[in-house]
Amino acid sequence: MSLIAEFSVPADSFALGHALESAPGTRVEIERLATHSREWVMPFFWVSGDDVDQFADALEDDPTVEAFETLDAFDGTYLYEIRWDDDIEQLVDEMVNRHGIVRQAIANKNEWFLKLRFTDEGFLSEFRDHFEADAFELHRKYRTTEPKDGEFGLTPEQRETLVLASELGYFSVPRNATVEDIAERLDISANSVSQRLRRAHDTLIRHTLVIDGGQLDR
Numbered sequence: 001m002s003l004i005a006e007f008s009v010p011a012d013s014f015a016l017g018h019a020l021e022s023a024p025g026t027r028v029e030i031e032r033l034a035t036h037s038r039e040w041v042m043p044f045f046w047v048s049g050d051d052v053d054q055f056a057d058a059l060e061d062d063p064t065v066e067a068f069e070t071l072d073a074f075d076g077t078y079l080y081e082i083r084w085d086d087d088i089e090q091l092v093d094e095m096v097n098r099h100g101i102v103r104q105a106i107a108n109k110n111e112w113f114l115k116l117r118f119t120d121e122g123f124l125s126e127f128r129d130h131f132e133a134d135a136f137e138l139h140r141k142y143r144t145t146e147p148k149d150g151e152f153g154l155t156p157e158q159r160e161t162l163v164l165a166s167e168l169g170y171f172s173v174p175r176n177a178t179v180e181d182i183a184e185r186l187d188i189s190a191n192s193v194s195q196r197l198r199r200a201h202d203t204l205i206r207h208t209l210v211i212d213g214g215q216l217d218r
Contacts, residue, residue: 005118018062048078098123103117154204
């Protein structure tokens with residue numbers, strides 16, 4: 001049974017420390033890929049926030065970056081392709097050699113939050129040894145009995161309800177659908193729809209904006 005580990009490390013112990021320090025209002029999120037090739041573990045990342053221009057300038061001088069290219073831009077959010085320096089590639093090698101899979105990687109200010117899947121707890125311990133004792137904060141670890149975790153922790157029912165609500169225009173301004181409309185399509189009660197939406201929103205917030213009870217953007 002595989003093990004999921006969620007932990008934080010300082011940016012200067014992992015990647016993009018200089019760029020993140022130079023642009024504290026920036027949020028970075030690695031584009032997750034299912035691969036065991038070092039070249040394709042972390043080649044793409046999204047950048048958003050108030051300091052994206054400063055971040056782009058600082059990338060030129062970031063020692064963890066060998067080269068980078070801007071691939072896309074959407075309303076102030078940028079997608080980069082990056083080639084890491086040797087130190088980061090060695091860390092990626094350690095991850096791959098220990099059967100680690102990146103499930104989530106988000107950076108804000110001077111800290112990375114990482115969510116990795118390992119096939120064995122021993123591999124987590126070996127990977128942890130790469131960092132100094134005070135530079136690795138384990139938030140939680142747990143084993144999953146499901147063949148595939150729900151995306152962002154959502155249950156299939158919660159995801160179905162959120163997607164349908166969006167398609168019907170429930171989140172539009174002005175609102176084009178009601179809870180009752182969603183309930184009719186799903187053939188469940190309006191109260192059940194309301195509960196699913198509340199729980200789904202809470203789950204999304206905890207899996208994308210909050211770490212172990214504290215906000216990532218702190």
